[in-house]
Amino acid sequence: MSSPEHEPEDVGLAMLPVGPRAGAGRRRRRRSRLPVLLLVVALLVVLGGGLYVGGSRVVDAIGSRLGGGDDYAGPGSGSVEIEVRRGDSATAICRTLAKADVVASVDACVSAADANPDALGIQVGTYALRSQMKASDAIAVLADPANIVASRVTVPEGLTVEQTVAILVKATKVSKAAFERELARPSGLGLPSYADGPEGYLFPSTYSFPPKATARQMLRAMVARWRQAADEVDLEASAKRNGLTPAELMTVASLVEAEGRGDVMPKIARVVYNRLETTGPPTNGLLQIDATVNYALKRSLVAVPSAADLRVDSPYNTYRNPGLPPGPIEAPGDEALAAAARPASGDWLFYVTTNLATGETKFTRDYQQFLAYKAELRRYCATQSDRC
Template sequence: MTRSHGRRRAGGMSKLFVLIVLIALAAGAYWAYDRYTGFADAPLTGIEQGDTLMVEPGDALPTVIARLRESGVDVGHRLEWQALARQLGAANKIQVGEYALTPDMTPRALLVALRDGKVLNRRFTIVEGWNMRELRAALARNKDLQHETGALSDVELMAKLGHAGQHPEGRFLPETYLFVRGDSDLDILRRAHAAMAKALDAAWEDRAQDNVLATKDEALVLASIVEKETGVADERPQIAGVFARRLKLGMRLETDPTVIYGMGSAYAGNIRRSDLLADTPYNTYKRAGLPPTPIAMPGVDALRAAVNPAGGDTLFFMAVGDGSGRHVFSRTYTEHQAAWRAYMTRYRARQQKAQ
């Protein structure tokens, strides 16, 4: 009896010990899981709005974690990152690029971004009406682009783009281009040139059958003039119509933006009578027809207007002068002179009010 009782007692103690061990293991597992999930989905501390992370070619996860730590981010334990990366399938799939960091970003969100290559897209906008000089200056000011064209002349630049002998003016489509850190100014120009070629082809294919223009290049030249003459979208076909009728009649275009372009850096904000009398290839007051090249970068709307000008019989236009940017269109020179006098009356009134 005594030995049997002892055996039962020893067996009970053994079961209790096993139960305690199991409870301890379960508690440990729960603690580990809770810590793991807390790490994975808790925002990383030390990140400020606007911070970025750069992943270079050859970087592995430990290198990325070290870079975060060096920048002041509390990254926790390396083993937690490795476990989470394995779970997400990101351990060996980190992609090169620049990544945006946000104060609410969690390790899980960051690893998913690194795995999927959700790199930070930056933007560069070519503004409608810019000329080549303004475009190159804007590219040079952009600190996020690699600069490969600064020492190149316009002639050398076009050769570098694969279009040797082509005048660069007007050949780059105004729009916003996305790029990533490491892209160059040459990359932007290459894309913008291809976009303009595509847009010009599309506009030319859709041109009016009775269009006065003989080639796509002439369409680009006229579109650039239309672009510089007005920023009011619904006026572009009307202005293109005036120029198209003038070309058909053999009249000079007599448009100030071409004169200004021909003056180059000598233009100081106003056109003098001597400028209008100067015989240059871009002075459409002195020479008939279109100037030899575009004078700016036209947008898609200006391209469409140039090849599909509005009908009518107007041959002149004059700024209204009320700050709207709109124009008054006239059929005869007498009407145009009346519009000019009205403009000058409004101009003098504004001058007197400003004094």
């Protein structure tokens, strides 16, 4: 916001005294000047100026509410949303407030802005105020960015694009159709050149969207937040270090997000890398990750697939197709990206989460030990069926 300043439209007119004259001539001069003076006043009013005598305003340019020094006593009532636009000066903001009857006059509002040092930091956004507020109170509201009206949306880790859109639709006034139109033309979302669509790139985080945010603006904000997270792990360089393309590293990160939590993520990432590098027994290059099968079947990624499910004909079925699936299956968060970028060291090829309540996960290279861990999980599920 630029520095507060007084209205440039205010125009002062000095009234010059008329010297004494005698007789009818004097009366004719007075009659001839009065219409001219009235015309000048009228023009000033039309043009947005004001008439001053000795520094006091006699005729306001736009009415006492817009240009006078009047102020409301406050605290006001009702609710009025005011939008501060990029490039608005204090005077422009005060005009907006006066027109909406939030403040009584532009002058009182500008004076309040001059007196409040925080007014220089008023941020772009929409604010909730009241009708007929004291000018200093209105400025105080605008000077606090915490008062920006926004739709606060939390998008958790591990969601597909479809699931993410469902959250955005519920939390904002934007329709599902509007999001689908933007997703159908992903070139406008700011995705990296290597992304084959938005899956995996709508970053999980908490967002504050202004009331008039469009579907494109929200999606672009999420992709921009992904870019920030990607830069923090140096994604492109990390992919090269691990022998992958950036797109492949994003796919690994999505698999890690689907399979683990917390400090086991780097170990799960290592299992993925080890399996990608193993062409023979016991894994034959197959990742065998349930979440990829569920993604192929378009259902919850945490579902337990049946034997029939594992035979689904899809490039995302990692029980049938060696190597990575074609792309991310969900949006990884910071921890999953970090784990994929810097996996733990180890020779593990298998892992089993043996306690779903605590997340305890056991790792091994030995297939027989893996079967023992699976039996341990089955015993757990026999007594904790609500978790399995």
